[in-house]
Amino acid sequence: MIKRHMGSIYLILAASIWGGMYVVSKLVLAIISPIELIWLRYLVALFTLGLIGVATRQSWKIQTKDIPVVFSIGIIGYFISIWAQFVGTKFSSAQMGAVITSATPAFMVIFARILLREKITSRKVLSVCLATIGVLLIVGIGDVGKSSQIGGVILGIAALTWALMSVLIKKVPSDYSQLVITTYAILIATVAMTPFAIAQIKLDELHLLMQPIAWGGILYLGIVSTAGAFFFWNKGLQMVDATRGGLYFFFQxxxxxxxxxxFLGEQVGVAFWIGTLLILGGVLLAIKEEA
Structure with a gap:
């Protein structure tokens, strides 16, 4: 009973941290570019995860045959998906970023069928349809600007790629530590985006990083939102079954x-809430599906 209770707390903490991530990102993105923010966030996360790995005496060995899937996780999940989340949030809003990417569990149904040969039931099909309609409704809100619609489309890409990455993780042997796999994947993403990040850096604007909002946001995203939230999520899923654990994603x-x-004074319209309910309804159907 105590274990189940603690697992719920861990999962709620992780999802809540990720929900707050969009607000922090929105504030910091007003100062630096998305690719710079992700790069700096990953450098902080790598340092944090490295310290944790050394302190807990993790084994960093990985077999050659498992490198391709870890590489894919890093590029698809931690590079493309996270970049799309930040860019989409910059052009839209914190609410849109949190809600559209919450469709990820429903989109996982498709990739699970393709990559893992999992059975697709009528309920799973319905869940994907509801989530897709919800995303399209939010993206196509008539009272938002073209910039926000483009941001919504990019956020949809983020949800799809994160879903693909989540399914690819299941192809990683369970005998590896999730902390080690996460660290390697983030390292791969960091190396891949380094040329793009350096190209975006402007020497005459480095003083902007000294602002409390900038360095405070980077530390939050690197330590809390990346290293901390991943730990809480993985720890929680060890104590709660995956199906029930997915319910806590709604806190995001x-x-x-x-x-x-x-904090940002963002307005929430009727169309936005309808799309939100459709997405949450679709995700709920997906994660409640019985084997």
Whole structure:
């Protein structure tokens, strides 16, 4: 009973941290570019995860045959998907970023069928349809600008690529530490984006990083949102079955919307809430599907 309770707390913490991530990103992106922010966030996360790995005496060995899937996780999940999340959030809003990417569990149904040969049921099909309609509704809101619509499309790409990455993780042998796999994947993504990040850096604007909002946001995203949230999520899933654990993902859009309204003064329209309900309904159907 105590284990189940602690698992729920870990999962709620992780999802809530990710919900707040969109608000923090929105503030920091007003100062530096998305690729710079991701790069700096990963450098902080790598340092943090490295210290944790050394302190806990993790084994860093990985077999050659498993390198391709770890490489794919790093490029698809931690490079393309995270970049799309930050760019999409910059052009849209914290609420839209949190809600659209919450469709990830429903999109995982498709990739699980293709890569893992998992059975697709009518309920799973319905869940994907609901989530897709919800995303399209949010992206196509009539009272938002073209910039926000483009941001919504990019956020949709983020949800799809994160879903693909999540399924690819299941191809990694379970005898590896999740901390080690996460560290290697982030390292791969960091190396891949380094040329792009360096090209974006402007020497005459480095003083902007000294602002409390900038360095505070980078530390939050690197330590709390990346290293911390991943640890809480993985730890929670060790104590709670995956199907029930997926329910706690709903705290991400809930917290993201609440904090976006409270700190950024973002408005929430009727169409946005309808799309939100459709996405959450689709995700709920997907994760409640019985084997």
């Amino acid at each position: 859009p809930l917290v993201g919307t609440l904090l976006g309204w409270f």
